[in-house]
Amino acid sequence: MNSDYKKTVNKLLASDINGCRQFFMNNGYTLEEAYCNILEDNLAEAKRLFFSIEDKDIRAKWGVFLCGLISGKIEGYPSYFALRNFLEIDLNLLTMYYKGEYVENIVKYADWLYTINPEVHKFIGRVFLNNHLEEYGMAFLLKAKDYFYNDPELHYLLAEQYFKQNNIPECKKAIENCLNVLPEYFPAIQLQKKIEKNCEY
Numbered sequence: 001m002n003s004d005y006k007k008t009v010n011k012l013l014a015s016d017i018n019g020c021r022q023f024f025m026n027n028g029y030t031l032e033e034a035y036c037n038i039l040e041d042n043l044a045e046a047k048r049l050f051f052s053i054e055d056k057d058i059r060a061k062w063g064v065f066l067c068g069l070i071s072g073k074i075e076g077y078p079s080y081f082a083l084r085n086f087l088e089i090d091l092n093l094l095t096m097y098y099k100g101e102y103v104e105n106i107v108k109y110a111d112w113l114y115t116i117n118p119e120v121h122k123f124i125g126r127v128f129l130n131n132h133l134e135e136y137g138m139a140f141l142l143k144a145k146d147y148f149y150n151d152p153e154l155h156y157l158l159a160e161q162y163f164k165q166n167n168i169p170e171c172k173k174a175i176e177n178c179l180n181v182l183p184e185y186f187p188a189i190q191l192q193k194k195i196e197k198n199c200e201y
Contacts, residue, residue: 005029012036015096031060039097043067062086069109070102083117091127110140118148126157134161152182159191168195 004023009032012020021036023029034049050063062082068074087106094102113120125140138161144154155178162171172195178188 008032013093013096017097031057031063034060034063035093038067038070038102039093039099043071058082059086066090066106069106072105074109077116078113080117083113083120083123087113087120088123088127091124092130095127095131095133107140110143114147119144119151121147122151122154122157129157129161134164137161149177150181152178152185152188155181156185156188156191159188163191163195171195 005027008020008023011017012032012035017036017039021033021040024033024036030049030053034046037043037046037049047064047067050060050067052060054061054064062078062085065074065076065078065082066086068076091103091106094106107124110120110124121140121144125137125144128134128137128140138158141154141158141161144151145158148154155174159171159174159178162168162174171191175188175192175195178185179192
Protein backbone atom coordinates (compact mmCIF):
# COMPACT_ATOMS: atom_id res chain seq x y z
CA MET A 1 0.00 0.00 0.00
CA ASN A 2 1.81 3.12 -1.18
CA SER A 3 1.94 6.45 0.63
CA ASP A 4 -0.20 8.29 -1.95
CA TYR A 5 -2.97 5.73 -1.45
CA LYS A 6 -2.78 6.09 2.33
CA LYS A 7 -2.88 9.88 2.07
CA THR A 8 -5.91 9.75 -0.21
CA VAL A 9 -7.78 7.30 2.03
CA ASN A 10 -7.03 9.45 5.08
CA LYS A 11 -8.22 12.51 3.20
CA LEU A 12 -11.46 10.74 2.29
CA LEU A 13 -11.97 9.62 5.90
CA ALA A 14 -11.38 13.21 7.02
CA SER A 15 -14.46 14.31 5.03
CA ASP A 16 -12.38 15.83 2.22
CA ILE A 17 -13.39 14.05 -0.98
CA ASN A 18 -11.91 16.59 -3.38
CA GLY A 19 -9.69 14.73 -5.89
CA CYS A 20 -10.10 11.32 -4.22
CA ARG A 21 -12.31 9.67 -6.84
CA GLN A 22 -9.98 10.74 -9.64
CA PHE A 23 -6.97 9.29 -7.81
CA PHE A 24 -8.69 5.97 -7.16
CA MET A 25 -9.96 5.76 -10.74
CA ASN A 26 -6.54 6.54 -12.24
CA ASN A 27 -4.80 3.97 -10.07
CA GLY A 28 -7.23 1.07 -10.34
CA TYR A 29 -8.74 1.19 -6.84
CA THR A 30 -12.22 0.23 -7.95
CA LEU A 31 -13.72 -0.35 -4.50
CA GLU A 32 -12.62 3.04 -3.24
CA GLU A 33 -13.77 4.73 -6.44
CA ALA A 34 -17.20 3.17 -5.94
CA TYR A 35 -17.45 4.59 -2.42
CA CYS A 36 -16.53 8.02 -3.74
CA ASN A 37 -19.38 7.74 -6.22
CA ILE A 38 -21.80 7.02 -3.38
CA LEU A 39 -20.58 10.11 -1.55
CA GLU A 40 -20.98 12.13 -4.75
CA ASP A 41 -24.56 10.83 -5.17
CA ASN A 42 -23.84 8.69 -8.22
CA LEU A 43 -25.36 5.44 -7.01
CA ALA A 44 -25.73 3.87 -10.44
CA GLU A 45 -22.00 4.21 -11.15
CA ALA A 46 -21.12 3.05 -7.63
CA LYS A 47 -23.22 -0.06 -8.07
CA ARG A 48 -21.70 -0.75 -11.49
CA LEU A 49 -18.21 -0.54 -10.04
CA PHE A 50 -19.01 -2.72 -7.04
CA PHE A 51 -20.67 -5.27 -9.31
CA SER A 52 -17.60 -5.43 -11.57
CA ILE A 53 -15.42 -6.78 -8.72
CA GLU A 54 -17.92 -8.49 -6.41
CA ASP A 55 -16.65 -11.97 -7.34
CA LYS A 56 -13.19 -11.19 -5.96
CA ASP A 57 -13.94 -8.70 -3.18
CA ILE A 58 -16.38 -9.49 -0.38
CA ARG A 59 -16.73 -5.81 0.46
CA ALA A 60 -17.75 -5.05 -3.12
CA LYS A 61 -20.52 -7.65 -2.77
CA TRP A 62 -21.66 -5.78 0.31
CA GLY A 63 -21.37 -2.54 -1.68
CA VAL A 64 -23.87 -3.81 -4.25
CA PHE A 65 -26.28 -4.57 -1.41
CA LEU A 66 -25.57 -1.19 0.24
CA CYS A 67 -26.54 0.64 -2.96
CA GLY A 68 -29.81 -1.28 -2.91
CA LEU A 69 -30.47 -0.29 0.69
CA ILE A 70 -29.82 3.35 -0.08
CA SER A 71 -32.00 3.38 -3.20
CA GLY A 72 -34.75 1.18 -1.74
CA LYS A 73 -34.21 -1.47 -4.43
CA ILE A 74 -32.85 -4.38 -2.45
CA GLU A 75 -31.49 -7.42 -4.24
CA GLY A 76 -30.65 -10.47 -2.14
CA TYR A 77 -29.52 -10.19 1.45
CA PRO A 78 -26.22 -9.71 3.28
CA SER A 79 -24.40 -12.23 5.42
CA TYR A 80 -24.12 -12.05 9.20
CA PHE A 81 -20.44 -11.14 8.86
CA ALA A 82 -21.01 -8.49 6.18
CA LEU A 83 -23.33 -6.66 8.57
CA ARG A 84 -20.88 -7.09 11.41
CA ASN A 85 -17.87 -5.92 9.40
CA PHE A 86 -19.25 -3.18 7.17
CA LEU A 87 -22.60 -1.72 8.29
CA GLU A 88 -21.27 0.42 11.12
CA ILE A 89 -18.25 1.64 9.15
CA ASP A 90 -20.35 2.69 6.18
CA LEU A 91 -23.08 4.33 8.24
CA ASN A 92 -20.39 6.32 10.01
CA LEU A 93 -18.87 7.41 6.68
CA LEU A 94 -22.25 8.49 5.33
CA THR A 95 -23.01 10.38 8.54
CA MET A 96 -19.65 12.17 8.35
CA TYR A 97 -20.56 13.31 4.84
CA TYR A 98 -24.03 14.50 5.96
CA LYS A 99 -25.83 11.92 3.84
CA GLY A 100 -28.85 11.96 6.13
CA GLU A 101 -31.26 10.65 3.52
CA TYR A 102 -28.98 7.69 2.78
CA VAL A 103 -28.61 6.92 6.48
CA GLU A 104 -32.38 7.14 6.97
CA ASN A 105 -32.97 4.80 4.02
CA ILE A 106 -30.58 2.24 5.50
CA VAL A 107 -31.77 2.31 9.11
CA LYS A 108 -35.41 1.89 8.15
CA TYR A 109 -34.45 -1.70 7.29
CA ALA A 110 -32.97 -2.30 10.75
CA ASP A 111 -35.77 -4.61 11.92
CA TRP A 112 -35.26 -6.80 8.85
CA LEU A 113 -31.45 -6.75 9.05
CA TYR A 114 -31.72 -7.74 12.71
CA THR A 115 -33.11 -11.11 11.61
CA ILE A 116 -29.73 -11.74 9.95
CA ASN A 117 -27.53 -10.25 12.66
CA PRO A 118 -29.14 -9.46 16.04
CA GLU A 119 -26.53 -6.78 16.81
CA VAL A 120 -27.73 -4.45 14.03
CA HIS A 121 -29.61 -2.04 16.31
CA LYS A 122 -26.54 -1.76 18.54
CA PHE A 123 -24.32 -1.00 15.54
CA ILE A 124 -26.67 1.75 14.40
CA GLY A 125 -27.01 3.16 17.91
CA ARG A 126 -23.26 3.31 18.31
CA VAL A 127 -22.86 5.22 15.04
CA PHE A 128 -25.38 7.83 16.17
CA LEU A 129 -23.73 8.18 19.58
CA ASN A 130 -20.28 8.56 18.02
CA ASN A 131 -21.64 11.34 15.82
CA HIS A 132 -23.28 13.23 18.71
CA LEU A 133 -26.81 12.19 17.81
CA GLU A 134 -27.55 10.90 21.30
CA GLU A 135 -31.34 10.84 21.07
CA TYR A 136 -31.29 8.57 18.02
CA GLY A 137 -28.45 6.53 19.46
CA MET A 138 -30.32 5.82 22.68
CA ALA A 139 -33.48 4.89 20.77
CA PHE A 140 -31.61 2.21 18.83
CA LEU A 141 -29.73 0.94 21.87
CA LEU A 142 -32.96 0.55 23.81
CA LYS A 143 -34.48 -1.32 20.88
CA ALA A 144 -31.39 -3.53 20.77
CA LYS A 145 -31.93 -4.29 24.44
CA ASP A 146 -35.35 -5.73 23.60
CA TYR A 147 -33.84 -7.98 20.93
CA PHE A 148 -30.38 -8.87 22.18
CA TYR A 149 -30.39 -8.61 25.96
CA ASN A 150 -27.43 -10.90 26.61
CA ASP A 151 -24.87 -8.50 25.16
CA PRO A 152 -22.70 -6.96 27.89
CA GLU A 153 -21.37 -4.23 25.60
CA LEU A 154 -24.91 -3.05 24.88
CA HIS A 155 -25.67 -2.59 28.57
CA TYR A 156 -22.36 -0.82 29.06
CA LEU A 157 -23.08 1.59 26.19
CA LEU A 158 -26.40 2.42 27.87
CA ALA A 159 -24.68 2.85 31.24
CA GLU A 160 -22.15 5.20 29.68
CA GLN A 161 -24.89 7.35 28.19
CA TYR A 162 -26.88 7.44 31.41
CA PHE A 163 -23.71 8.51 33.21
CA LYS A 164 -23.19 11.36 30.73
CA GLN A 165 -26.79 12.41 31.36
CA ASN A 166 -26.14 12.26 35.12
CA ASN A 167 -28.94 9.71 35.39
CA ILE A 168 -27.16 7.67 38.04
CA PRO A 169 -30.08 5.35 38.97
CA GLU A 170 -30.44 4.17 35.37
CA CYS A 171 -26.69 4.01 34.99
CA LYS A 172 -26.45 1.69 37.99
CA LYS A 173 -29.20 -0.54 36.57
CA ALA A 174 -27.42 -0.78 33.23
CA ILE A 175 -24.13 -1.65 34.93
CA GLU A 176 -25.90 -4.31 36.97
CA ASN A 177 -27.45 -5.76 33.81
CA CYS A 178 -24.04 -5.77 32.15
CA LEU A 179 -22.32 -7.54 35.03
CA ASN A 180 -25.15 -10.05 35.34
CA VAL A 181 -24.42 -11.06 31.75
CA LEU A 182 -20.62 -10.93 32.12
CA PRO A 183 -19.32 -10.37 35.67
CA GLU A 184 -15.76 -9.69 34.49
CA TYR A 185 -16.67 -6.94 31.99
CA PHE A 186 -13.86 -4.52 32.84
CA PRO A 187 -15.27 -1.18 31.51
CA ALA A 188 -18.46 -1.70 33.54
CA ILE A 189 -16.47 -2.50 36.67
CA GLN A 190 -14.44 0.69 36.18
CA LEU A 191 -17.57 2.79 35.67
CA GLN A 192 -19.12 1.25 38.77
CA LYS A 193 -16.04 2.21 40.80
CA LYS A 194 -16.19 5.73 39.40
CA ILE A 195 -19.81 6.11 40.50
CA GLU A 196 -19.06 4.72 43.95
CA LYS A 197 -16.15 7.13 44.33
CA ASN A 198 -18.28 10.10 43.27
CA CYS A 199 -21.00 9.10 45.73
CA GLU A 200 -18.51 9.45 48.58
CA TYR A 201 -18.40 13.23 48.11
